[in-house]
Amino acid sequence: MLEDGHLPPPSSSSTVPGDEPDDGALLAQIERGQQAALVSLHRRYVNLVYSLAARVVGEGMAAEEVTQDVFLKLWRQPRAFDPARGRFSSWLLAVTRHAAIDRLRQEGRRPPEAPAAREDQPDPAETRLGRDDRREIEQSQQLRLLLEALPAEQREAIQWAYYGGLSQQEIADQLRLPLGTVKTRLRLGMQKLRALWRRDA
Amino acid sequence: MTEPHAPTCAEIAELMPAYALEALAADERGHVAQHVRVCGPCRALLQEYADLAEGLLAAAPACAAPSHLEAALLRRLRAEPTRPPSPWWQRLAAWLPAPARPAAVLAAVLAVALVISNLGWARAASEWRAQQAALAASLQAQHLSMEMLAAGGQRVVLQGSAAPEASGEFYFTPDHRQAVLITADMPPLPAGMVYQLWLVTADGQRDNGGVFSVDAAGHGVLIVDAPHDLAAYARVGVTREPAGGSPAPTNPATINGPIS
Numbered sequence: 001m002l003e004d005g006h007l008p009p010p011s012s013s014s015t016v017p018g019d020e021p022d023d024g025a026l027l028a029q030i031e032r033g034q035q036a037a038l039v040s041l042h043r044r045y046v047n048l049v050y051s052l053a054a055r056v057v058g059e060g061m062a063a064e065e066v067t068q069d070v071f072l073k074l075w076r077q078p079r080a081f082d083p084a085r086g087r088f089s090s091w092l093l094a095v096t097r098h099a100a101i102d103r104l105r106q107e108g109r110r111p112p113e114a115p116a117a118r119e120d121q122p123d124p125a126e127t128r129l130g131r132d133d134r135r136e137i138e139q140s141q142q143l144r145l146l147l148e149a150l151p152a153e154q155r156e157a158i159q160w161a162y163y164g165g166l167s168q169q170e171i172a173d174q175l176r177l178p179l180g181t182v183k184t185r186l187r188l189g190m191q192k193l194r195a196l197w198r199r200d201a
Numbered sequence: 202m203t204e205p206h207a208p209t210c211a212e213i214a215e216l217m218p219a220y221a222l223e224a225l226a227a228d229e230r231g232h233v234a235q236h237v238r239v240c241g242p243c244r245a246l247l248q249e250y251a252d253l254a255e256g257l258l259a260a261a262p263a264c265a266a267p268s269h270l271e272a273a274l275l276r277r278l279r280a281e282p283t284r285p286p287s288p289w290w291q292r293l294a295a296w297l298p299a300p301a302r303p304a305a306v307l308a309a310v311l312a313v314a315l316v317i318s319n320l321g322w323a324r325a326a327s328e329w330r331a332q333q334a335a336l337a338a339s340l341q342a343q344h345l346s347m348e349m350l351a352a353g354g355q356r357v358v359l360q361g362s363a364a365p366e367a368s369g370e371f372y373f374t375p376d377h378r379q380a381v382l383i384t385a386d387m388p389p390l391p392a393g394m395v396y397q398l399w400l401v402t403a404d405g406q407r408d409n410g411g412v413f414s415v416d417a418a419g420h421g422v423l424i425v426d427a428p429h430d431l432a433a434y435a436r437v438g439v440t441r442e443p444a445g446g447s448p449a450p451t452n453p454a455t456i457n458g459p460i461s
């Protein structure tokens with residue numbers, strides 16, 4: 001356990017503008033039971049978490065509850081995140097995806113259809129996001145555009161799998177397609193995304 | 202390089218997109234994981250797909266979270282135990298519905314037991330020993346025993362041998378891995394002594410089941426994480442032992458009973 005006054009040095013991977021403590025410092029404070037630190041992380045990431053939850057379970061009550069559960073998990077087990085294994089925001093989103101997919105399965109419902117693209121996209125990242133987080137989110141929003149530009153059947157295979165939590169076999173059953181067709185669509189779509197995304201980056 | 206019948210790099214590369222999206226069947230997933238452990242180029246390619254999948258998590262269409270979420274989180278935080286946690290029996294007592302629903306009560310008891318195992322027995326033990334007499338009263342008031350039985354658990358009755366008026370009930374879960382011992386009318390403990398539960402095999406081997414103390418009425422409660430399937434034991438018994446417990450019983454059983 002870290003003592004007060006011995007916070008880890010700010011890591012360059014999550015530098016935050018101004019005097020805001022970075023994610024690592026806030027996590028250390030959460031470990032000491034400081035609720036204010038959790039509220040800070042909530043402000044920083046709630047839109048990101050909610051957006052993913054809403055993509056998986058649909059906007060509304062279920063997405064709100066998934067979001068709450070993710071932050072409560074963080075409160076109860078701040079050590080579940082291992083900084084050696086990557087960025088905090090990525091971990092938080094991976095936790096969110098699993099929580100949302102569990103929720104879908106518990107309710108025994110199919111994933112919602114992809115929402116129509118909207119013109120009035122709010123900024124998913126609060127101004128308090130770290131520089132690197134902000135850059136990553138900008139990249140991810142480019143990725144969303146690339147995804148939308150894929151042929152519909154390839155995009156849908158990726159979406160059913162990743163945002164719907166379905167295996168390729170389950171997608172084939174759902175869409176009444178041969179398994180091989182689903183595999184091909186998903187593979188071609190991902191190969192294309194990878195190629196385009198690398199060129200962009 | 203691959204084994205003669207192992208999948209080739211090209212075959213593995215075909216599986217990677219679905220692997221990164223967690224959409225592969227278990228056997229295929231195993232093939233990929235095994236292959237990239239020994240193949241550097243494939244590991245690098247898989248990392249690219251993993252980065253892509255990570256990016257896709259943040260690529261969901263952006264929506265603004267409702268502004269009331271922060272207040273709702275604060276409300277739920279207030280309901281959370283502060284650190285260090287409040288005595289767990291208080292939380293348990295607060296969960297017990299009245300009239301209690303069997304499955305809910307059993308689940309609550311086991312959840313508490315799991316939370317304690319996660320915290321580590323050492324940390325929970327001192328707080329827990331001090332509070333378990335109060336828990337006994339609270340649990341018994343809620344007819345926990347009836348509820349656990351209704352949930353499919355089993356009951357073992359322990360009768361006084363060294364102390365004729367003492368008794369106990371030992372309930373275990375349908376999977377035989379966790380149990381609760383509730384005692385009544387146990388003789389008071391002298392300073393520096395505790396009661397210790399023993400799980401006894403058919404050939405007489407005695408495994409430690411944990412230690413507990415009792416209140417003025419001889420009420421005590423012990424939640425047991427069984428070292429082995431409880432069906433593997435023939436009897437349970439409780440003896441008086443020096444504080445901290447003994448490696449093997451040093452006194453005659455205060456109460457004991459057969460596991461049918």
Ligand SMILES: [Zn+2]
Pocket residue numbers: 202209210213236240242243
């Ligand atoms: Zn290879």
